[in-house]
Amino acid sequence: MDVIAVCIVTHNRKNDLLIGLNSLYKQSYRNFDVFIWDNCSRDDTEATIKTAFPSIDYIYSSKNIGGSGGYASLLKLCFEKKYSLFWCLDDDAVLEENCLSELTNAYTELNKNCIIGAKIISDTNSKFDFWPLQGAYNSNTKRIHQFNAEEINQINSGKRNIYPTASVALLGLFTNYETLSLVGFPKENFFISSDDVEFCLRAWKKGIPVYKIFNAVIIHPPLHIKRVAVFHKKIDIILMSDFKLYYFIRNNIYVGKKYFTTRDFLKLIGMLLITIWTNSLNKNKKPLHTICRGFKSLLIGVNFK
16 A cells, blocks of 8 residues: 555644654554644744654644645645645644554555544543434535434444444545545634534535544544433433634534535534534533524624635
């Protein structure tokens, strides 16, 4: 298999990045080159990493262009260098030893242009999946396949390793040159949040399938989740800073408007309103400020391109 371009975006996470890189260089599969995009870190990340890993191709940006801009820039750079395979990683991710080997094996087994992604868990003892399996996306109906009871039992049994899914996270996303040629790159102006969802749905529209590989495991710090009851149904809401909430709301409005039916888009707006309200009640928040910022991002998202 050809050399893989490993693309990592970082911002002020020197210690996390060191741990993640150590896990990367302990992978059972080692045929890769590493590229880091530093979004204007101020914690001596550049000097530390260059000293510890001098072979890494390190790009320091004088401006923070977000994860979306960083991934897009690195993928374009490696694309222009004619790498044929690409793997994206976050700076706070720790890899199980066979993660990349499992991804390359799955890619070989699929034997076609595609996007594949890893299973992301909070810790080695947790079953919480950071990015749950969603079902394949149908670009004609603009709907995500809903699993029936038999399919859910099959998934829970763990007998299969490769499943089609609507999207995978940029953390652990693996793809090839031909796919990028057809699909393009993550949207730089998303800055953060949902850039991976948009990228994967765009791939489906181009006829490029997306798969999740259950045996390829990445450990990521846990999300802050609050479970709330809505019409007698329990749903999980991500708690985040007002800064991240703005991009989460705005970018999801863009994705929903472009890739889903009107009915599903309206359902999404309802979920986003619940997300704004739940976040406004979080401790150390100014509720009115969070609500106003959330509604502003909703309105901006409608016209966002």
